[in-house]
Amino acid sequence: MSLKSNKIKSFLSVIICILFVFFMCSCSSDEENNPGGAEAKTATVDNNKTPTYISHKPKASGKKVYGNDEAEIDASNIKDGYVMVKYKGKTDKRLKILVNSPNGESCNYDLEGDGSYETISFPHGSGTYNVGVYKNISGNQYSTVYSTDLDVEIKDKFMPFLLPNAYVKFDENDETIKVASDITKDNKTQLEIIETIYNYVTDKISYDNDLAAKVLNGETSGYIPSIDSVLDSGKGICFDYAVVMTAMLRSKDIPTKLIIGYSGEVYHAWVNVYSKESGEIDKVIKFDGKDYVLMDPTFSSSYKDEDELQEYIGDGTKYQEKYVY
Numbered sequence: 001m002s003l004k005s006n007k008i009k010s011f012l013s014v015i016i017c018i019l020f021v022f023f024m025c026s027c028s029s030d031e032e033n034n035p036g037g038a039e040a041k042t043a044t045v046d047n048n049k050t051p052t053y054i055s056h057k058p059k060a061s062g063k064k065v066y067g068n069d070e071a072e073i074d075a076s077n078i079k080d081g082y083v084m085v086k087y088k089g090k091t092d093k094r095l096k097i098l099v100n101s102p103n104g105e106s107c108n109y110d111l112e113g114d115g116s117y118e119t120i121s122f123p124h125g126s127g128t129y130n131v132g133v134y135k136n137i138s139g140n141q142y143s144t145v146y147s148t149d150l151d152v153e154i155k156d157k158f159m160p161f162l163l164p165n166a167y168v169k170f171d172e173n174d175e176t177i178k179v180a181s182d183i184t185k186d187n188k189t190q191l192e193i194i195e196t197i198y199n200y201v202t203d204k205i206s207y208d209n210d211l212a213a214k215v216l217n218g219e220t221s222g223y224i225p226s227i228d229s230v231l232d233s234g235k236g237i238c239f240d241y242a243v244v245m246t247a248m249l250r251s252k253d254i255p256t257k258l259i260i261g262y263s264g265e266v267y268h269a270w271v272n273v274y275s276k277e278s279g280e281i282d283k284v285i286k287f288d289g290k291d292y293v294l295m296d297p298t299f300s301s302s303y304k305d306e307d308e309l310q311e312y313i314g315d316g317t318k319y320q321e322k323y324v325y
Helices: 003-023 175-183 190-204 209-216 227-233 238-251 297-302 306-313
Strands: 065-067 071-074 082-087 095-100 106-111 118-121 127-138 141-152 256-263 266-273 278-281 285-288 293-295 319-324
Touching (some): 071 141, 082 127, 095 118, 095 141, 106 118, 175 238, 190 238, 190 285, 190 297, 238 256, 238 297, 266 319, 285 293
Antiparallel strands (some): 065 071, 071 082, 095 106, 095 127, 127 141, 256 266, 256 319, 266 293, 278 285
8 A cells, every 4th residue: 555545544534533423413304413623824814805795695585485483484586596594483492494305315404593594505406395494392303393395496506506505604794705805806717716715725724633522522513614713713624624615615606515425435525616617726626617626625735745636536536425515
């Protein structure tokens, strides 16, 4: 076995337990979500940076609403690939949104009991989705608050991957999004923007073994990355790397999928990025202008050697997609 292969396997063995704990909880009707954070390379924020503007913002327009006295699903902009869901009252009990997709995948999301909206996107394209709100009774048992089938016809297949959602939360007020705007202000092409953000994320975030241990011990139940907190600390595990990069790229109108699945035998998170342009990034990542391209910021942050990246990432066949956000 080559030295490079040993190094790669050694790195993956460090994260395998943490990733297993988190991702086994990511999608199901009765489990909890559990990811984590890395070692400090704190980002410097310039308050005079280029003003930010986000083209695509989810909103509850109130034009097409489903629900009852307790829950509301605003489907006014369903053609853009999302709905806005909220619990109408106030409760201290845990709430879940369960989404059953046309491909048979079921995913759950935490919902605040304070009347605020959660953005739920439809990553599997057009089709019939079931969206429901559920309230915890005890343990892992939930009662149905409201549930309905939604016939979804998305007008732009890229739109679900340009918007903030329940896992990838961002707006123009986030310092991370201001950073994305500032560091790409001189970029002329999509590929330049992708390369700038990719290199920034892999340079500024290091793998957080301490946070990983907390995830492993079940101390971070329901964790969803705050992109500003991750970038400010300079620490993250794979979920953090992937969410920060996804948010930054989406804010620049570059379709980006947050992917959860397997890297070899390890549960992992990475991103798939689309560019209408063709070209290379770091002599390893090749864009053909037609398809989404796999990018793994966690692995790239730890192994900068081009040959090592090419050996592991290769043509992407070592990665198996399971969930898309």
